Amino acid sequence: MRSLGICEVKTTSQIPDEPYDSWVTQLYWQMGLAKLAYPEANIRGTILAVDLNTGDIREFNGFTPSEVIFDMLIDKAHNIWAAVNGESTPDCEPSLLCGFCEFREDCPVFNRDNLPEDVWKTVHLFAQLKEQRDELETKLEPLKESILKYIGTNKFSATNSDLGLTVTVMAPRLAEFVDNKRLKEELPDIFEQYKQIREYPASLRVYHKKTKSNGGE
Structure with a gap:
């Protein structure tokens, strides 16, 4: 056969x-x-x-x-x-692929309030990877502190050819900024003259919803 x-x-x-x-x-x-x-x-x-x-x-x-x-x-x-x-x-059957369709807003089955299964699978995967990232960041912080304690905080660069790694340190620096809230309150004309509009991309949050535990009588 x-x-x-x-x-x-x-x-x-x-x-x-x-x-x-x-x-x-x-x-x-x-x-x-x-x-x-x-x-x-x-x-x-x-x-x-x-x-x-x-x-x-x-x-x-x-x-x-x-x-x-x-x-x-x-x-x-x-x-x-x-x-x-x-x-x-x-x-029609809504799915993750609807995100690439330019006609989805007029589609009778597209509903943002009722996410299809494959979208929820992607959300779940995103949450898992985010938890892994948070765990890694927790482990990375003490390692970074240990390296800086030895090298110091002055400008520095070194390379290890055997490992194929380079480590650099940027010295502490000061940054200047304008108190937008005070400027808007005390000099509103100046604020309006020099303000700039900046568009930020959409943000995404995925988290475990806390459930209230039932208390005893």
């Missing part, structure tokens, strides 16, 4: 713990098409995720064709084709 392997390769900026639903759907589509072409073949599928930032590679395997899932995908394809021809309304 012929054996076929289907590999869906995905590039990402951070490999998730579990493959995104869209990745799995695409793999089932590929396996279903292969099953139509080679009905007697033993078909197995895998998802190969590649982190473009670090070069890490992770494989999610163990997938086999599913007639039920493939029939659902066929129905979805028929719906999309009918919508393209103006015969029906598309049955």
Whole structure:
């Protein structure tokens, strides 16, 4: 019996713990098409995720064709084709990919208040990495203090060719700034004349919501 392997390769900026639903759907589509072409073949599928930032590679395997899932995908394809021809309304499914769509604000299924599963998976991954970063920063601070205690705080630079490392120190420095609050209150005309408008990008916070514990009677 012929054996076929289907590999869906995905590039990402951070490999998730579990493959995104869209990745799995695409793999089932590929396996279903292969099953139509080679009905007697033993078909197995895998998802190969590649982190473009670090070069890490992770494989999610163990997938086999599913007639039920493939029939659902066929129905979805028929719906999309009918919508393209103006015969029906598309049955849309919000996902992380909506973030790249320029028409999402007018889309009837796009809802910021109801995040889809793959968005929550990304939020969870973000929270995990942030916790790792916070833990690393806690460990880095005493190491930095130990190095500065030895080297001192004057301007300094040294290189270790064997390790391929360079360490530098920037001496303490003073910075001048204007008290905007006082300037606005005491010299409002000057403040208005020289103020500058700066646009800041959107910020993102992900944190564990504290739950109130039930007290005893």
